[in-house]
Amino acid sequence: MSSTKIIHSIPSDPLTGAISTPIYQTSTFVQTAPGVNKGYDYARSNNPTRKVLEDLVANLEGGHSGFAFSTGLAAIDAVLKLLSAGDEIVAVNDIYGGAYRLFTHVYEKLGITVNYVDTTEVENVQEAITANTKLVWIESPTNPTLKISDIQAIGKIAKSVDALLVVDNTFASPIAQKPIALGADIVIHSGTKYLAGHSDIVAGLVVTKTEELSEKIKFIQNASGAVLGPWDCFLCIRGIETLDLRYKKQCDNAFSVAVFLVNHPDVDEVFYPGLFSHKNHEIAKKQQNGWFGGIVSFTLKEDTQEAAEAFVTHTQYFKLAESLGGVKSLLCHPPQMTHASVPREIRLKSGIKDSLIRLSCGIEEEDDLVKDVNQALAKLNQLKEEAYVS
Numbered sequence: 199m200s201s202t203k204i205i206h207s208i209p210s211d212p213l214t215g216a217i218s219t220p221i222y223q224t225s226t227f228v229q230t231a232p233g234v235n236k237g238y239d240y241a242r243s244n245n246p247t248r249k250v251l252e253d254l255v256a257n258l259e260g261g262h263s264g265f266a267f268s269t270g271l272a273a274i275d276a277v278l279k280l281l282s283a284g285d286e287i288v289a290v291n292d293i294y295g296g297a298y299r300l301f302t303h304v305y306e307k308l309g310i311t312v313n314y315v316d317t318t319e320v321e322n323v324q325e326a327i328t329a330n331t332k333l334v335w336i337e338s339p340t341n342p343t344l345k346i347s348d349i350q351a352i353g354k355i356a357k358s359v360d361a362l363l364v365v366d367n368t369f370a371s372p373i374a375q376k377p378i379a380l381g382a383d384i385v386i387h388s389g390t391k392y393l394a395g396h397s398d399i400v401a402g403l404v405v406t407k408t409e410e411l412s413e414k415i416k417f418i419q420n421a422s423g424a425v426l427g428p429w430d431c432f433l434c435i436r437g438i439e440t441l442d443l444r445y446k447k448q449c450d451n452a453f454s455v456a457v458f459l460v461n462h463p464d465v466d467e468v469f470y471p472g473l474f475s476h477k478n479h480e481i482a483k484k485q486q487n488g489w490f491g492g493i494v495s496f497t498l499k500e501d502t503q504e505a506a507e508a509f510v511t512h513t514q515y516f517k518l519a520e521s522l523g524g525v526k527s528l529l530c531h532p533p534q535m536t537h538a539s540v541p542r543e544i545r546l547k548s549g550i551k552d553s554l555i556r557l558s559c560g561i562e563e564e565d566d567l568v569k570d571v572n573q574a575l576a577k578l579n580q581l582k583e584e585a586y587v588s
C-alpha cells in the first residue's frame with residue numbers, strides 16, 4: 199500500500215467533514231428506541247474513532263477486519279482465547295518475552311501446550327506439528343537477533359493440520375511484509391512500536407483474514423474488553439499517516455549503521471537481515487520486499503556485560519530505553535533489560551551473548567547515527583585504557 203493509498207484510505211468524518219479523525223470521547227450513544235441506534239451503542243463494543251483505526255490497519259495488512267486493543271499483549275491474549283484446553287501451539291523459540299510469559303505462565307496452566315522450536319528451519323515446524331496443533335505462532339524478524347522464518351512455507355505446514363498461522367508483524371510492519379498474502383490467517387502488532395511510531399502510546403492490533411475469524415475475535419474483544427481508547431486510537435491513526443516515510447527512513451538508517459558495524463574492529467557479530475551474511479537473507483529479501491527493518495543488534499569483541507553497559511551509557515542520540523520503532527533512536531542491552539528474565543544459558547543458546555546490544559534506529563540523519571555509534575565505541579576504548587593506566 200503506497201503512502202498515497204494509506205493517507206487517502208483514512209476517511210474524513212462522515213458527520214462533519216473533518217479531515218482529521220475526530221476523537222469520539224464518549225462511553226455511550228443515544229438511542230431513538232431500544233436497540234435503534236446509528237451503528238454504535240457502547241464504547242467497549244464499538245467506537246467511531248476506533249473503527250477508523252481498525253479499518254485502516256485491516257486495509258494495510260490486506261485482511262478482512264482489524265481490532266484495536268489496549269496493548270500488543272492484549273491483542274496476543276485475544277488470539278489465544280480462540281483456543282481450548284488440550285489444544286497445542288507451535289511457537290518460534292525466539293518469541294517476544296511478554297508473549298513467552300503469557301503462553302507459559304498463563305495459558306499452559308489452563309491446559310494449552312506450547313512447543314517452542316527454531317522456526318528458521320521449516321523442517322522443525324513440520325516435526326513439531328501434531329493433529330492437536332491449533333496455532334502456529336511466528337515472529338519474523340525476531341527480537342533481538344533478527345531471525346527470519348519463511349512465512350509461506352510455514353503457512354503450508356499449518357494448513358496441512360488445519361492450524362491457524364499467526365504472524366507477529368511488529369518488526370517488519372505492513373510496509374515491508376504482508377503476512378496474510380503469504381498465507382497467514384491472523385496478523386498481530388504491537389501498535390506501540392512502528393504503527394504509532396512516536397513512543398507515545400501502548401496499543402495492540404489484530405487483523406483477521408476471514409469473516410469467520412473476524413466474528414470470533416470481535417466476540418472476544420467485546421467479551422474480554424481490553425479495547426484501545428479513542429485518544430490513543432487517534433494517535434495511532436495519526437502515526438500511521440507517516441508510517442511509510444518513517445519506516446523506509448528507519449530501514450535506510452539501520453542499513454548504514456549495520457554496514458558501519460560490520461567493518462568496525464571492536465564489533466564481533468552484526469545481526470541484520472539486510473546483510474548477505476544473514477542466514478535467511480534471501481527469504482527476508484523476498485518476503486519483506488527489500489525492506490529489512492530499523493533494528494540492528496550486535497555483539498562486541500570484548501564480550502562482557504561491562505563493555506555493553508559502557509557502550510549503551512555513552513551514546514548521544516540513541517537513548518537507553520525499552521521499546522523500539524519510534525522517531526527517536528533507542529537502544530537497549532537485552533541481557534539486562536528485555537531478556538533479563540530469560541536464564542543466561544537459554545539466552546546464550548539463542549545468540550544473546552553478554553555484550554549483545556540492540557539498536558532501534560529513528561528518523562535522524564544517517565550520518566549522525568553512524569557518528570554516534572562510532573564515538574560510543576571510541577569511548578569504550580578510552581575507558582579501557584584509563585582502567586589499564588590507573
Ligand SMILES: *Cc1c(COP(=O)(O)O)cnc(C)c1O
Nearest residue numbers: 269270271294368388390400401
Ligand atoms: C513490544 C512487542 C509486543 C508487546 O506489545 P506491547 O504493546 O508492549 O504490549 C509483542 N510483540 C513484539 C514483537 C513486540 O516487540
